[in-house]
Amino acid sequence: MNEEWLKTSKIDSKKFICGYCGNSISSNIGYYMSNSYHNYSTPSGAGYIYICHHCNKPTYFDFHSQTPSPMYGKNFNEKIFDDQKTWLLYQEIRKCIEASAYTSAIMASRKLLMHIAVDCGAEKNKSFQFYVDFLNNQNYIPKNSKEWVDIIRTKGNDANHDIIIYEETDAKQMLQFVEMIITIIYEMKYKLETYMHS
Numbered sequence: 001m002n003e004e005w006l007k008t009s010k011i012d013s014k015k016f017i018c019g020y021c022g023n024s025i026s027s028n029i030g031y032y033m034s035n036s037y038h039n040y041s042t043p044s045g046a047g048y049i050y051i052c053h054h055c056n057k058p059t060y061f062d063f064h065s066q067t068p069s070p071m072y073g074k075n076f077n078e079k080i081f082d083d084q085k086t087w088l089l090y091q092e093i094r095k096c097i098e099a100s101a102y103t104s105a106i107m108a109s110r111k112l113l114m115h116i117a118v119d120c121g122a123e124k125n126k127s128f129q130f131y132v133d134f135l136n137n138q139n140y141i142p143k144n145s146k147e148w149v150d151i152i153r154t155k156g157n158d159a160n161h162d163i164i165i166y167e168e169t170d171a172k173q174m175l176q177f178v179e180m181i182i183t184i185i186y187e188m189k190y191k192l193e194t195y196m197h198s
């Protein structure tokens with residue numbers, strides 16, 4: 001079944017990254033704002049709503065901004081994850097960063113990295129440092145990215161009973177590390193399997 005929005009118009013083509021699905025799209029389908037000066041028939045330029053042709057959801061543009069704006073971080077295909085919860089938690093980290101909730105982003109990143117390490121065979125109920133070392137010792141962290149290990153370890157130093165308020169740079173660094181790990185552990189494996197079976 002093919003569902004679509006009714007009464008859309010052809011408007012000036014616009015390239016943007018969809019804030020819902022993360023796809024880079026070029027769309028000329030949507031709605032425009034008009035006024036009496038424009039006889040309510042041509043765009044006044046004050047606002048447009050573009051419809052994403054991947055997920056069908058609407059994005060609003062005014063002169064300066066896009067709502068919703070694209071989420072920070074790499075957009076992974078949900079299919080690369082065996083466990084959908086891994087994907088959901090990764091998306092939650094991106095949403096935290098979008099909402100400037102950087103400390104929450106770090107906490108969720110730590111949880112995700114611990115989960116990924118266990119998924120790769122690490123023992124359960126260990127410390128965050130243990131899991132970072134595990135990923136490093138098992139060579140999931142490439143040789144030229146070893147310095148990341150120290151950066152990430154320092155963001156895991158606080159025990160859960162301490163409160164450290166983290167900043168944007170910390171959260172974004174942590175997410176970049178998480179992206180690298182997900183790329184190596186899940187995405188490359190998925191791409192290889194897809195390639196072998198095509």
Ligand SMILES: [Zn+2]
Binds near residue numbers: 054
């Ligand atoms: Zn979309």
